[in-house]
Amino acid sequence: MQNNSDNPVYTIGVDLGGTTTSFAIVDSLGNIIEKGLIPTRTDYVEQWADNLCAGIKNIIECSDIGDNIKGIGIGAPCANAYTGYIEAATDLPWKSPIPLASMIESRLGYRTVITNDANAAAIGEMAYGSAIGLKNFIVLTLGTGVGSGIVCDGHLLSGTRGFAGELGHMTFSFASDRECACGRKGCLQTVASAKGILETTRRFLQESDQPSSLRDIPPHELSPLAVQQAAVAGDKIAQDIYDFTGRCLGKAAAEFASITDPEAIILFGGVSKAGDLLLKPMKEAFSQSVLHLYRDTVKLSLSGLCDADAAILGAASLPYLD
């Protein structure tokens, strides 16, 4: 991402989330120069686009970067890099399809490229994070759902219509009794997402009569973070929940290794903040499950991107790709 000319080059990275939209000016080394935030929830998508563009103009004016802007990159759920549209996003307040790229491009005049949030994460890891210099890796984004970005032989896989890398919807026997929002059973995201961890918590508390601090938390206040904190404080059931989740991720990662012979599989997103609580059982299960060809060649690791800025940095690196 380094810039060889005398004039520094900047991009705008936008992370369109279900609740808030974050955006920033980012330099070619991945430093955030100026940042902004708007709520995502508006009645009409045009209103949101107006707000975003006003916000971007504002941070450009507040900085002294002049007009050295290479383009805008947006990471968004169900964003299709080929068409520039958001397609069938269930987590956004507006009706799909949405011509996201052209809506922003026509308002600001900067070339705008979009991709789904998991692909943005993979590109961000490659540009500034745990995957610098790697040509073969998989990023698993563990958030509300589970997404993935697959880089193989130096290319981010897109597929026929831009829908490559839906590894969160690969099915596994460890989740065969869990229903997914997609209408099928057994998807990885029914276990390894935030929602999956809450479901595991509900089941583990119900199936055991062991004491647990988790029993004192009202159900609507339970979160993966609360379970994580309980585990760190020594709560056995909370530890078992992360152990189970990590082991499931390890078994899944063992299968994924057979697809692209990766150097690394990287965990990204809110649920991955549990760190070693998740990574240790994941590594154990991976070694036990994986085909011998890949046993000692795949590094399992956590995102190398700073928590809050990860998605923005991934999006900001999009304009450099073409």
Add this chain to the structure above:
Amino acid sequence: MQNNSDNPVYTIGVDLGGTTTSFAIVDSLGNIIEKGLIPTRTDYVEQWADNLCAGIKNIIECSDIGDNIKGIGIGAPCANAYTGYIEAATDLPWKSPIPLASMIESRLGYRTVITNDANAAAIGEMAYGSAIGLKNFIVLTLGTGVGSGIVCDGHLLSGTRGFAGELGHMTFSFASDRECACGRKGCLQTVASAKGILETTRRFLQESDQPSSLRDIPPHELSPLAVQQAAVAGDKIAQDIYDFTGRCLGKAAAEFASITDPEAIILFGGVSKAGDLLLKPMKEAFSQSVLHLYRDTVKLSLSGLCDADAAILGAASLPYLD
């Protein structure tokens, strides 16, 4: 693969199989000009290489192609395109690793590239078969084992060490009680290979007391072809065996669709000769299992390459890739 210059260009394709090695001169349109065959079984690999090179020289002399040879492509089990070596091939009579590419190049003076047999099949389908014009497809090779070649965004996936695409070793619950040669349980190839079909036959005959013509065949004479012929003749158990195998392939293909958003998944190799016996239940199970995103977008089909020449044609197209 078409050649724009006035001089026609040819390549040599070599298919190194466990029993015999076939080779041919192939023109840029995929026509076989001249063909040869030697036994693979020799005490030393050098002896085999000498025989192969003598055979290749012989067919060059018998044809009138002059010296317009662009290179040699070899498809072989466990061949690594990056290193030019055969690594840990259990089906060959010689000790691995074998510096295959350099052994042939040094003897004949033509640039020699190698790849594993499943990748050769994928390249062959793209060059001359069912995948002409496709940029996203998966070839599943159903033979002694199950291999795969994955083409995504126009690239054949290689991975860190050339071991991408081991989809025959992805594990599934439908095979959870079957042991694979790799030491794990549940690999797709324990069901969808020739060996897998024989194991299914053994189980189905044991578990049922229905009459079946398969009971009259001595176990060592049973083959996927014999089961196929019995199914075509109306044998219910033989039909059930292919129905089961096809349904397993459909469930597996549904998972594979989530990886690369392919336009097609193509069956190649001996077991796929069962045609609709396999393809019909495969399509049904695929539609029932696949994520809605891919439901009507993936064509499941049989290899478009002529049976005996498929592997040679795939190998012959390798020299055009770089």
